[in-house]
Amino acid sequence: DENRERARQMAAEMNKVELEVFRARSERYPGNTTWKFEYALRLRRAGKIREAIPAFQEARGDSKRKAAVHIELGKCFEAIAQVKLAIDNFAQAIEHMGDRDKEPRKQALYRIGVLAMDKLNPPDLDRAEKYLTELAGLDFGFKDVSERLDKINKMRDGG
DSSP, rough: OOEEEEEEEEHHHHHHHHHHHHHHHHHTTTTTTTHHHHHHHHHHHHOHHHHHHHHHGGGGGOGGGGHHHHHHHHHHHHTTTTTHHHHHHHHHHHHHOOOOOOHHHHOOOOOOOIIIIIIIOOOHHHHHHHHHHHHHHHHTTTTHHHHHHHHHHHHHOOO
């Protein structure tokens, strides 16, 4: 336990140092989206979600990182309970993913399904079912996707 705590403290300290390095680089080179993205990642890791969002938004211009930026924005918006913005960003991430992005695609499909089902009021069962069904087609054993699809059917049947 003591070693885990020490490792956590060291990781937090490393993030703090990296945060300052990437902040300085992104200020020195404002057109460099790589530095913006790395800075935003460190902000999110440090729990500075509202500061990370604009930095991620500035990094959207990098075509190679578009999917990753939208995933991170989705996580940020989810963290501050902006569910519709989170869903929109996860969906945009999926649009920008290539064939090699299987795991990130599954994560994004799952997050949309869960958010649409559990966090929207009223739940958007159609959207949840659409994304969870796509996920089930890719990996039926992913987390609790089959149970969630069953639950959607029960919710529709009034149960």
